[in-house]
Amino acid sequence: MPQLAFAADFFDEYENLEKTVKQGVREAMAKFQKLTAAELTADKGLHLEQLENARDPRIRTIRITQFWRGVVLAPDDGSGTYLLLKVLQHDKAIAWARKRVISVNKATRGLEVRNVEAIEQLTPVFQEAADKAPALLFADYSDTVLRDLGIDDGVLPAVRTIIDKPQLEAFATLFPEDQFEVLQYLAEGFTPDEVWQEVVAVRRPADATADEVTEDLATAIANTPSRIALVSGPDELQDILTKPFDAWRIFLHPSQRRIAYRPSYSGSAQVSGGPGTGKTVVALHRVKHLLDQSDDARILLTTFTNALADSLRDSLARLLDDTEALDRVEVTTVNALARRVVADHGPVPNLVSENDYRTRKRWRKIAERLDLPWNEHFLDLEYRHVVLAQGIRSEEEYLSASRAGRGAALRTPQRAEAWRAIAEFERQLEADGQCTHLQLCIRAAELLATEGPRYRHIVVDEAQDLHPAQWRVLRHAVAEQPDDLFIAGDPHQRIYDTRVSLRSMGVNVSGRSSRLRINYRSTQEILTWSSAIMTGEKIDDLDEGSDTLDGYRSRLRGRYPALASASSQAVELDRLAEKIRSWLDAGVDPSDIAVATRFHDLGTRARQRLLDDDIPAVALKDGPDASEPGVRVATMHAMKGLEFRCVALIGVTERAHPLEAAVTPADLDRIQHEIDMLSERSLLFVACTRAREDLYISWHGAPSPLLPL
Numbered sequence: 001m002p003q004l005a006f007a008a009d010f011f012d013e014y015e016n017l018e019k020t021v022k023q024g025v026r027e028a029m030a031k032f033q034k035l036t037a038a039e040l041t042a043d044k045g046l047h048l049e050q051l052e053n054a055r056d057p058r059i060r061t062i063r064i065t066q067f068w069r070g071v072v073l074a075p076d077d078g079s080g081t082y083l084l085l086k087v088l089q090h091d092k093a094i095a096w097a098r099k100r101v102i103s104v105n106k107a108t109r110g111l112e113v114r115n116v117e118a119i120e121q122l123t124p125v126f127q128e129a130a131d132k133a134p135a136l137l138f139a140d141y142s143d144t145v146l147r148d149l150g151i152d153d154g155v156l157p158a159v160r161t162i163i164d165k166p167q168l169e170a171f172a173t174l175f176p177e178d179q180f181e182v183l184q185y186l187a188e189g190f191t192p193d194e195v196w197q198e199v200v201a202v203r204r205p206a207d208a209t210a211d212e213v214t215e216d217l218a219t220a221i222a223n224t225p226s227r228i229a230l231v232s233g234p235d236e237l238q239d240i241l242t243k244p245f246d247a248w249r250i251f252l253h254p255s256q257r258r259i260a261y262r263p264s265y266s267g268s269a270q271v272s273g274g275p276g277t278g279k280t281v282v283a284l285h286r287v288k289h290l291l292d293q294s295d296d297a298r299i300l301l302t303t304f305t306n307a308l309a310d311s312l313r314d315s316l317a318r319l320l321d322d323t324e325a326l327d328r329v330e331v332t333t334v335n336a337l338a339r340r341v342v343a344d345h346g347p348v349p350n351l352v353s354e355n356d357y358r359t360r361k362r363w364r365k366i367a368e369r370l371d372l373p374w375n376e377h378f379l380d381l382e383y384r385h386v387v388l389a390q391g392i393r394s395e396e397e398y399l400s401a402s403r404a405g406r407g408a409a410l411r412t413p414q415r416a417e418a419w420r421a422i423a424e425f426e427r428q429l430e431a432d433g434q435c436t437h438l439q440l441c442i443r444a445a446e447l448l449a450t451e452g453p454r455y456r457h458i459v460v461d462e463a464q465d466l467h468p469a470q471w472r473v474l475r476h477a478v479a480e481q482p483d484d485l486f487i488a489g490d491p492h493q494r495i496y497d498t499r500v501s502l503r504s505m506g507v508n509v510s511g512r513s514s515r516l517r518i519n520y521r522s523t524q525e526i527l528t529w530s531s532a533i534m535t536g537e538k539i540d541d542l543d544e545g546s547d548t549l550d551g552y553r554s555r556l557r558g559r560y561p562a563l564a565s566a567s568s569q570a571v572e573l574d575r576l577a578e579k580i581r582s583w584l585d586a587g588v589d590p591s592d593i594a595v596a597t598r599f600h601d602l603g604t605r606a607r608q609r610l611l612d613d614d615i616p617a618v619a620l621k622d623g624p625d626a627s628e629p630g631v632r633v634a635t636m637h638a639m640k641g642l643e644f645r646c647v648a649l650i651g652v653t654e655r656a657h658p659l660e661a662a663v664t665p666a667d668l669d670r671i672q673h674e675i676d677m678l679s680e681r682s683l684l685f686v687a688c689t690r691a692r693e694d695l696y697i698s699w700h701g702a703p704s705p706l707l708p709l
């Protein structure tokens, strides 16, 4: 019986097909599972036919409905695997199929699709320009080097005409996939050795020899799990075609798969990467892998906010079919875990937030009453970044503590004064039956240190903003051993002012850190524009080095972000309503649109403005579930970790970004000033990179100087 496989490209479009076409696909695919090769060819309804003038003789079309056709690669080598490449309207399907050639990459041994006709047409045109160009993009690499990396003779002449990166981009959908990725890495300045590691080594089967390619179609398909899914039985077919399809469940990029499914790490491991590179996806697959390794290991999957924890829980349930395994995973925030640990030992005080206005007021009053030379901002930072970060409990400890990272030096008498404020702050909270989240974390870490670990593995997402007190909870919740902590985070998205060295928390990831570079979420246009917000900034990683966005890119193409300046806030909100209306008219679901603001009150006004126009809108902080209709309105901080097809950022003014109240004055503490300014940039960067297809940014008055205008 023939085998059936689907190309990832097919799934991109499948979700948007009409019901009848989907039904047609299901029926046609079922035949591939029931009939023999001879019966398939003879089947009248399927119409499996060879195309005239097709560049690849193995390409066939099949009838899906009267107007829709599937494009299938039929095996000609006896390997028996049919590959469904596309489903398109009749004429488009024929045109698409005629131009394509499918081949096996010599280096990666994966199956690749190229638009051979377009490559042949473009090459002579580009050649003319190349003859006059002062330099060519790949001139430094010999044919031998390129061939070793899998560039074949059908692609090489075109490669030799490429002058610059935009011209390379013109070949994005035409070149075979692995070869294009090799060229992108080279264009980014990676050495051939590095490209081999990043692109070839992660795909090439371990037993591939240096000999010529001899793979049959079925083997090449099996070598390409990042782009092709093999379907083993009718249940799997039914599952794939009837459930809402999540490509991330099936098609991992080789670099994602290598990290998530590494059999074991000898200690803690870390994955970093820019927004949308699939860190959360990798974390989820790692949980799946760890569950598969044992029948009883308990796992904690943790992230920053309750909303993100809810979404992780949903995604994990979609990834795992096995509810028993799911029961072994606890998905929660670190603060919620700390609360539970403390609650297991007695009553939990009322929790107050560190950056709450009431907490700031408390600090201000203490500073006034003790007649201290510092404001509430300074005291709050001293408390969080020195006292809580190091778990300091006494004046003696504080007087001798390191204040590295704090800009203004304090002599001993000043420290004694600061301690008076800190002791008073803690005394008042206790008297009021209150405690801050971080204080609770310190208490929980102490309890865990005595009672012992609760989990076999911990997987952490959005790790970049965790405070040392939260890291201590995690460190004590799992014993130090192989595969103890798996950490996903992006230092470019640090939007709170915490800095941490994992090593100093007893978490050592050296030699076990990996980076993801391909963005699966946003278009290249959105990425290029958003990344410019961070250009030139030095970003500390989660340990003691620095982090870069080198090689960070997307495969998706689309529109550049739209920027709009308004004469007043009322006009800005009118324009917002028009913009949202245009997205809705284009068929975007309201819940796939987000409006983000720096402040709650502008968000409230924006929501009201939309409601006035009969546009459904809900505040994200009210926790709407996924099925609740309405445009999501949120603060930029609350956008962390989320994504939407269309995102509007409004009120991006000089006064809101950077926000004076959020930035320590440089003369008070220069280091903290720079950290705060960077957090302000990161906040905009995070908000912009939530957009998948369309990003709209507006302001009235002067725009934010952080915008790359």
Ligand SMILES: Nc1ncnc2c1ncn2[C@@H]1O[C@H](COP(=O)(O)OP(=O)(O)OP(=O)(O)O)[C@@H](O)[C@H]1O
Binding pocket: 247, 248, 251, 252, 253, 256, 273, 274, 275, 276, 277, 278, 279, 280, 281, 282, 490, 493, 519, 520, 521, 640, 641, 642, 643, 689
């Ligand atoms: N291999 C994949 N195939 C298809 N889609 C993917 C793949 N990996 C990630 N995605 C999709 O890309 C988007 C971003 O993934 P994810 O949220 O895991 O990225 P992230 O690195 O955690 O992002 P951020 O740091 O911005 O929160 C999601 O829609 C996810 O489903």
